[in-house]
Amino acid sequence: MPYSPTVDTASPLIFIINAASGSSAGDAKRAVLEDALQAAGRPGELRFAKPDALARVAQQAAADALATRSAVVAVGGDGTINAVAQAAHAAGCPMGVVPLGTFNYFARTHGIPTEPAEAAQMLMQAQPVPVQVGTVNDHVFLVNASLGLYPDLLEDRETYKARFGRSRWVALGAACMTLLRAHRQLRLQIDEGGVLREVRTPTLFVGNNRLQLEQVGLNLSDHPARALDDGRIAAVMLRPIGTLTMAWLMLRGAVGTLGEADSVESFAFQRMQVKPRLAYGRRTIKVAFDGEVTRMRTPLEFRVAARPLYLLKPAPSAAEAAPA
Incomplete structure (x- = not known):
């Protein structure tokens, strides 16, 4: 039977936030995430990382999420999302996205809202779904x-x-x-x-x-x-x-x-x-x-990639869930 991770709602979601945006932007992101967690009654942990430490912080967060049957969430643009995806894919743990980029192609393709507050709220009810990823020299x-x-x-x-x-x-x-x-x-x-x-x-x-x-x-x-x-x-x-x-x-x-x-x-x-x-x-x-x-x-x-990435996505409607 193929591997399919689950998310324990009693375990904290681990958010990885790029700390390069400044303190005021960081405070705004914190408020959006904490409001969504409080409204859903979910525990969460916010980890801010400078760009040069992003990969290391993401790897540790993915390992922690896997050990606690939780998920790691990228909060940021393309670079942040890619660093977290690399770590989540390697660990085999689920991953969520709160997009803050310019075009947000990845989020839009998978039905994830591009407005941060809406994306954070969606995560509270989302389930991990396997999605295809590519690699270049295993990256x-x-x-x-x-x-x-x-x-x-x-x-x-x-x-x-x-x-x-x-x-x-x-x-x-x-x-x-x-x-x-x-x-x-x-x-x-x-x-x-x-x-x-x-x-x-x-x-x-x-x-x-x-x-x-x-x-x-x-x-x-x-x-x-x-x-x-x-x-x-x-x-x-x-x-x-x-x-x-x-x-x-x-x-x-x-x-x-x-x-x-x-x-x-x-x-x-x-x-x-x-x-x-x-x-x-x-x-x-x-x-x-x-x-x-x-x-x-x-x-x-x-x-x-031989293995998919497990992405937290909105629950499909009845029509989408029905077999073709």
Whole structure:
């Protein structure tokens, strides 16, 4: 019988909160969470962590949640959610989300409210449900992982947010500036199920989130990656293009027709190995996953994780619970 964790409502939910936002923001988050716990009569524990300690705090919280048959809850944006997901997936304990990001694709895909107070209230009645996650070199990603142009876009976006604040318009403006710059082409050897091919592309994007892919125009109802949440993830590559074509693709993505462009190739897979051609002496490449950017040793192996993540989700309605 497959493993399925349960949550003991008498055990405290453990909330992991990114402490980088400042004391006033921290007080507001604390108030939202404590109000939800008090209204539901549930115990809870709030653990604040600075960014450089987030992974360590999340790992300890996941171990504590597993030992007490509870759950660990990420309170924050993409980076916080990914760090907690990595720890929860490794430990096998349930995980909840109170999203505080810009786009919140992961929360929206799984029916989790994007308003913090509503998300916290939902957690009080939620049950763990297995959801698919992807990995790159065994590092979990919930929404996407990429190399090439997209990591540059994320770094530029953080720079713009630091200057102009966090908003979707700032993110869009940063994306425009990144995409209109000249970029070098990646030279990749892709091994998909033993089939090798050499490609040149400004970026390789691997998506595990139906909402994000459909928003830019990849219609998964009739796409080979339509089983995105059932054992496969989707790869998107741009063929070598110039600045004007890049601007045109940017516009098509904004209006949701990127998937119709001739310069875009997309396909679904379970496992794929990617070997970038690097400069002599280099062994690592810049990789982005769920909004974070790091360097990873090559080759890169993208795959659907063998085990699911157990996510606290709203209880399904009678219609959703009925078999198809």
